[in-house]
Amino acid sequence: MMKIDILTLFPQMFSGVLGESILKKASEKQIVKYNLVNFRDYADNKHGTVDDYPYGGGAGMVLKPQPIFDAVTDLKEKSHSTNPKVILLCPQGERYTQRKAEQLACEDHLIFICGHYEGYDERIRQYLVTDEISIGDYVLTGGELAAMVVIDSVVRLIPKVLGNNESHVNDSFSTRLLEHPHYTRPAEFRGMKVPETLLSGNHRLIDDWREKESLRRTFLRRPDLLKELELTDKQKKWLQEFEKQ
Template sequence: MVVPETPSQLRNAIRIDVISVIPGFFDSPLDNGLLSIARRKELADIYVHNLHDYGLGRYRQVDDSPFGGGAGMVIRPEPVFACIEALKAEREYDEVIFLSPDGELFEQSMANRFSRMHNLIILCGHYKAVDERIRQKLITMEISIGDVVVSGGEIPALFLMDALVRVIPGVLGDSESALTDSFQTELLDCTYYTRPAEFRGMKVPEVLLTGHHSNIEQWRSENALERTRKRRPDLLDKECLELKNKIT
């Protein structure tokens, strides 16, 4: 069933339509945590659509065995086409995203970009695969959350939605927090400390106790760079390559 526009839609909240064969998977995450906050503040409208509602026959079939044989089942094209075409008949979408291990690796820059969009569709795969014609004709972007296979696209969909809504202005209580996270500057974030100043012989770096803001910012920048160099040197290589490409 296609959900009509809501008042928050008229206030330019991002709308995300998620298509899944197990829609109940999203009940708790959408009613708790950051996604719930974004919905309550009417900064994000998230709707989950049961693909079985568009299934075939008495049993609302959405999958079938693959041509050529082999293990596993494949999502049929008819239910997916019917669901997405029904949604597109109501509004235009910026992207139709399919979550797949062979998609483009999800990065912070994507989350930032998605957060500024108006309407997104996220198709959660399941079973062995989806019919390739779905990917050819309906999908505008394929995304992977890493070199790992999970049971379906529902977990990656939550991963993507959480990442994008947290950078929407107003979702977090401290809007600056999201802007200083790891990967926002192509570096890991610096280390943080809180009270007590000394715990079991471990002391907080003295500079953080001085109240000297410029010195603290310099320490944090140097600390972030050093952490990145030790833990994720590939990020520094990427930053250097991007700078080189800009120059040339």
């Protein structure tokens, strides 16, 4: 079972996300255990203060190291994992990718730290955190929404979470390409038809069509991804064809 601890000042924000759909089912199947921790409970002062003014002046407040260090230390002592990943959600972190999600899905204990205010005391980054993650080049009011995104993308990759273990194999980015187009019934809708290949029943042709359209979509929408891909001879020919069109 994977354990996911979430350090946050607003645990109520997670109730809808963790209590519905696939994330809820993963918990019910005892594949994942979620633990919401309000790190204000670890503050060493009677007012429960977790932030303070930054040294050197400036706008905003900075999260103090003590409550977060004590919370993570306590969670580690209660864990059966010898080396849990401690993940800080922040704009300065590594840009999140499907590859990173696949790596985290192999862990047995993740600890997420969701910050608020102006930022974190730098000692949290230097001496406590193992991974810093950013879900994009923009700033949110806190790390909660980013943590929800990462947790959702990781949990769905854990074996037996999805009804079909093959469901995520051809997702966008799992193959390092964007996913191919999908169609369902009816075969014709308002004059718009499903490609004949998908109706042929020939699985070899269908697989080729999907691979080609996946490559085409990546070429048109995210050509930067192709730089990281070792193309087959067949894919190189398709790319030449796209470039001529």
